[in-house]
Amino acid sequence: xxxxxxxxxxxxxxxxxxxxxxxxxxxxxxxxxxxxxxxxxxxxxxxxxxxxxxxxxxxxxxxxxxxxxxxxxxxxxxxxxxxxxxxxxxxxxxxxxxxxxxxxxxxxxxxxxxxxxxxxxxxxxxxxxxxxxxxxxxxxxxxxxxxxxxxxxxxxxxxxxxxxxxxxxxxxxxxxxxxxxxxxxxxxxxxxxxxxxxxxxxxxxxxxxxxxxxxxxxxxxxxxxxxxxxxxxxxxxxxxxxxxxxxxxxxxxxxxxxxxxxxxxxxxxxxxxxxxxxxxxxxxxxxxxxxxxxxxxxxxxxxxxxxxxxxxxxxxxxxxxxxxxxxxxxxxxxxxxxxxxxxxxxxxxxxxxxxxxxxxxxxxxxxxxxx
Numbered sequence: 001x002x003x004x005x006x007x008x009x010x011x012x013x014x015x016x017x018x019x020x021x022x023x024x025x026x027x028x029x030x031x032x033x034x035x036x037x038x039x040x041x042x043x044x045x046x047x048x049x050x051x052x053x054x055x056x057x058x059x060x061x062x063x064x065x066x067x068x069x070x071x072x073x074x075x076x077x078x079x080x081x082x083x084x085x086x087x088x089x090x091x092x093x094x095x096x097x098x099x100x101x102x103x104x105x106x107x108x109x110x111x112x113x114x115x116x117x118x119x120x121x122x123x124x125x126x127x128x129x130x131x132x133x134x135x136x137x138x139x140x141x142x143x144x145x146x147x148x149x150x151x152x153x154x155x156x157x158x159x160x161x162x163x164x165x166x167x168x169x170x171x172x173x174x175x176x177x178x179x180x181x182x183x184x185x186x187x188x189x190x191x192x193x194x195x196x197x198x199x200x201x202x203x204x205x206x207x208x209x210x211x212x213x214x215x216x217x218x219x220x221x222x223x224x225x226x227x228x229x230x231x232x233x234x235x236x237x238x239x240x241x242x243x244x245x246x247x248x249x250x251x252x253x254x255x256x257x258x259x260x261x262x263x264x265x266x267x268x269x270x271x272x273x274x275x276x277x278x279x280x281x282x283x284x285x286x287x288x289x290x291x292x293x294x295x296x297x298x299x300x301x302x303x304x305x306x307x308x309x310x311x312x313x314x315x316x317x318x319x320x321x322x323x324x325x326x327x328x329x330x331x332x333x334x335x336x337x338x339x340x341x342x343x344x345x346x347x348x349x350x351x352x353x354x355x356x357x358x359x360x361x362x363x364x365x366x367x368x369x370x371x
Contacts, residue, residue, distance in 0.1 A: 007099050008033040008078030008138070012068040014061065016086035017044040019171070024052040026090040030099040031082065037072040045086075063190055066144035073142065080110075081136045084168065088114075091167035098166045102135075107160035109142075109152070110135030111309055118173040124315065125353060131163060131309040148190040149207045163309060173214070187211050202231035206243055213246060222250050241271045245312050248280045257287045271311075275304045279317035282325055291329040298322040298329075320350040328359060336363055 009031040013020060024034065034054035038046055039061035049056050059071055073081060080102050084090065090098070102110075111131040119126040133152050136142045144150040172183075191208045198204060209224035225247050232239040244267040251260035264281050271277060278301030285294035302322050306313070314321070327342030343360040346353060 004099060005079035005102050005104070006032040006077070007080050007082060007102065008035055008076040009082045009084060010035045010037075010069070010072040010076055011084055011086065012037045012039060012065070012072055013041065013045055013049070013086045014039045015041045015043045015045060017041075017048060019086045020045055020048050021052075022089050023084060023086050024049065024054065026092065026095060027082070027084070028052055030090075030096065033076070033078050035072050035075045037068055037075075039068055063193065064147045065190075066146050066150040069144040069150060073136075073138075073144075076138055079138055081138050081142075083134045083136070085170070085172070087170065087172040089169045089171070091169060094166045095168075098164060101164050101166075106137075106162050108137035108140045108154070109133050109159075109161045111161055111163045113165075113167045114170055115167060115315075116170045116173060120174075122171070122174060125350065127315045128312055129315060130312040133161065134168065135164070147194050148187060149203075161309075184211060184215055200231060202228045202235070202237075202239075205231060206240075206246075210246060213250060218250050218254055222247065222254075225250070238270060241274055241277075241308060241310075242312050244271065244274075245276055248277070248284075252280065252283055252287075255287070257284050260284045261288060271308070273304055273307045274311055275301045275306055275318050276311065276313050278304055279314070279322060282322070286325060286329060289332075291332045295326050295329045298326050316350060316353070320346040320353050320356070323349070324353065324356040324359070327356070331359065331363060336367065339363060 007030060009027050011023075011034075013036055027034070034049070034052060036049045036054045036056045037059050038049075038056055039059055046056050055075065057071070057075060059068060061068070069083075082098070110133070112134045114130055114132050116128045116130075117123070117126065118128070136152070140154060142152055142154050145153050188208070188211055191204060191211065195201070195204050195208070205224050205228040209221045209228060212218075212221035212224060225243060229239045229243055229247070232243075248260055248264060248267070251257075260280075261284050264277065264284060268274070268277050268281065278297055282294045282297035282301065285291075285297055299322075302318050304318070316322075323342045323346035327339045327346065330336075330339035330342065340360060340363055343356045343363070346356040347360065350356075
């Protein structure tokens, strides 16, 4: 009977004493080896890592995330490498399965579901999900590229991948305001350095737009996004779906529904299987008082099978959010019984979803008043 392959966790950290114990505790039962490259901590980070028997290597920070990550890979001795950040945590239930699911017949890169939490407090309703490469077979020539928002490339390996039903929780967007501002300034500085060398790189322009969005500079973010989309198209490359996700998130935030309505159909032609775009189309139509068309858009989204593993998706767009909006549309059309039915359907999936709770309560009061 073959032994299970060995798993190495690789991390890069700096001053993460607030998070690192939670992260390491989540993997201590499945990781055979923990590699930590520390880029200049002056708090208790290293001491905490060593308490989990991590091998800590001190490296000077050179404003280059890819270099630091590649340094961490060099120390790994396991058959497989798991990539985590300090503000992440492997899910307790699904994560315990990870090591037992690895075997020699798998492709060399594995995708895990990342749940990104945002907002002022931890709220699963405000989370976004996407699949990311977080598992790599060791000694296959994988390298990280890019000083920031680094990507994984391989010398020989194909792009073949597998997916595991394991979840990583990411809490980085819930940071305290001051810590978040420091990260934002650091990211902007590195991106501008990169853009000074690669001014036409559409990915860098997108990441700059994303940074602007996070600090609510929506108009600037939108301008950059449109520039990034134009650059991709001018290079005869299809703009990645995440650009359209962010573009229509911003347009809805700015309440520019007419402008959003004019463009979203083109985005859906490029990504007809992207449920989040169907949901956004429904939201836009709802705001434009096109309730029947909105119902159709939401229904299409709930029936859409997402073929692209790397789509970024707002939680609930295929079920409780869509059912809430379908109910709201029927309420606007004075179809109270149908509206109530869909709102109950939404709350059966997510009993804590406040918009559905509120509207259902209002409709029931109206029924009692009119009854």
